[in-house]
Amino acid sequence: DQQVKQNSPSLSVQEGRISILNCDYTNSMFDYFLWYKKYPAEGPTFLISISSIKDKNEDGRFTVFLNKSAKHLSLHIVPSQPGDSAVYFCAASGNSNSGYALNFGKGTSLLVTP
Amino acid sequence: DSGVTQTPKHLITATGQRVTLRCSPRSGDLSVYWYQQSLDQGLQFLIQYYNGEERAKGNILERFSAQQFPDLHSELNLSSLELGDSALYFCASSVGNSLNSPLHFGNGTRLTVT
Numbered sequence: 152d153q154q155v156k157q158n159s160p161s162l163s164v165q166e167g168r169i170s171i172l173n174c175d176y177t178n179s180m181f182d183y184f185l186w187y188k189k190y191p192a193e194g195p196t197f198l199i200s201i202s203s204i205k206d207k208n209e210d211g212r213f214t215v216f217l218n219k220s221a222k223h224l225s226l227h228i229v230p231s232q233p234g235d236s237a238v239y240f241c242a243a244s245g246n247s248n249s250g251y252a253l254n255f256g257k258g259t260s261l262l263v264t265p
Numbered sequence: 266d267s268g269v270t271q272t273p274k275h276l277i278t279a280t281g282q283r284v285t286l287r288c289s290p291r292s293g294d295l296s297v298y299w300y301q302q303s304l305d306q307g308l309q310f311l312i313q314y315y316n317g318e319e320r321a322k323g324n325i326l327e328r329f330s331a332q333q334f335p336d337l338h339s340e341l342n343l344s345s346l347e348l349g350d351s352a353l354y355f356c357a358s359s360v361g362n363s364l365n366s367p368l369h370f371g372n373g374t375r376l377t378v379t
Contacts (some may be wrong), residue, residue: 255307
């Protein structure tokens with residue numbers, strides 16, 4: 152049962168333009184959301200997070216938006232750079248008291264072309 | 266470099282066999298997590314340990330077990346291996362046991378069961 156869904160397996164964007172990666176979730180108990188970035192042959196690395204009490208969090212070129220009513224979040228990368236080409240995983244968690252089990256989506260492969 | 270070390274990088278074994286995957290967390294991190302990434306699947310949470318104690322359990326099969334030792338390294342034991350167990354197994358660590366402690370992933374162990 153996939154509780155976090157990334158419906159676009161891949162995305163191609165031109166350098167300098169905006170990349171928008173989308174994520175949907177089904178569990179209304181999720182209250183913390185994260186994005187991870189993964190290069191080939193490496194483990195995922197933490198990129199940015201957002202708590203359910205916010206609807207936006209920004210860190211440099213990366214901004215995450217959360218729409219709780221739609222159970223949807225998105226990651227915006229502006230401007231996109233070739234080094235951003237990687238697989239991006241959306242993750243969510245709602246178990247803050249007795250463990251920390253992140254539920255991951257299947258990932259979106261972003262290709263930023265020069 | 267995330268500071269999380271996983272060994273071995275690759276493992277090829279036959280069905281019915283047993284293997285042990287090892288993880289050394291980042292220095293100072295008390296939590297260790299194990300994730301499985303099968304083909305076309307997102308990262309599936311298996312189990313979490315915090316300071317030697319099991320804290321959360323995901324969809325971990327009964328044939329799989331894990332433990333965290335006093336020096337905080339962790340081992341994931343997979344027994345009676347089946348072809349479907351072929352996957353990338355990631356270990357991650359974090360400082361604490363809360364949503365404010367992002368996970369730091371190792372580069373994974375690729376298990377191939379033939």
